[in-house]
Amino acid sequence: GVESIGMLAFAQCEALESVEFPDSLASIGDYAFQSCYSLKEINITSGVESIGEMAFLNCASVENITADKNSAFTVENNVLYDKDKTKLYRAAAYGTDEIFYIPDSVSSVEAGAFSYCTGISSLFIPASVTKIGKEAFLFCTGLENIDFSEGLLEIGDWAFAHCTAL
Numbered sequence: 001g002v003e004s005i006g007m008l009a010f011a012q013c014e015a016l017e018s019v020e021f022p023d024s025l026a027s028i029g030d031y032a033f034q035s036c037y038s039l040k041e042i043n044i045t046s047g048v049e050s051i052g053e054m055a056f057l058n059c060a061s062v063e064n065i066t067a068d069k070n071s072a073f074t075v076e077n078n079v080l081y082d083k084d085k086t087k088l089y090r091a092a093a094y095g096t097d098e099i100f101y102i103p104d105s106v107s108s109v110e111a112g113a114f115s116y117c118t119g120i121s122s123l124f125i126p127a128s129v130t131k132i133g134k135e136a137f138l139f140c141t142g143l144e145n146i147d148f149s150e151g152l153l154e155i156g157d158w159a160f161a162h163c164t165a166l
């Protein structure tokens with residue numbers, strides 16, 4: 001079966017609504033599903049060991065994220081993290097809490113993690129977070145309030161671009 005999905009493999013497949021990953025899949029490349037605006041579900045299967053930068057950037061219709069039986073990633077409240085919950089990879093565009101508290105275990109909000117999460121109005125970033133990746137909150141048009149804690153060292157390019165309610 002397929003073991004790797006390469007960089008930009010399905011980028012801008014705007015009508016793509018679903019993808020069924022095989023258990024043989026080990027890696028998802030950088031920007032692999034960038035701007036797949038119609039993608040509704042992300043299911044990280046048991047074999048996935050790595051997810052590239054902004055693999056799911058601008059997936060504006062994602063309602064559900066799962067990582068059942070995966071040893072490298074976990075999902076809590078429709079948010080994808082690494083196993084130890086130190087890196088936050090992707091939040092569902094729909095189904096994410098309106099008031100969102102990033103867990104204290106997180107040190108890095110990865111690039112594009114919340115792109116198009118238009119339902120979030122308030123965001124609380126704990127002191128454990130030292131890095132917010134580029135385009136992390138791109139087009140979070142409902143975001144009105146951000147509570148930054150001390151400890152944040154880096155905010156990437158375009159991290160809060162097009163957050164029109166800020």
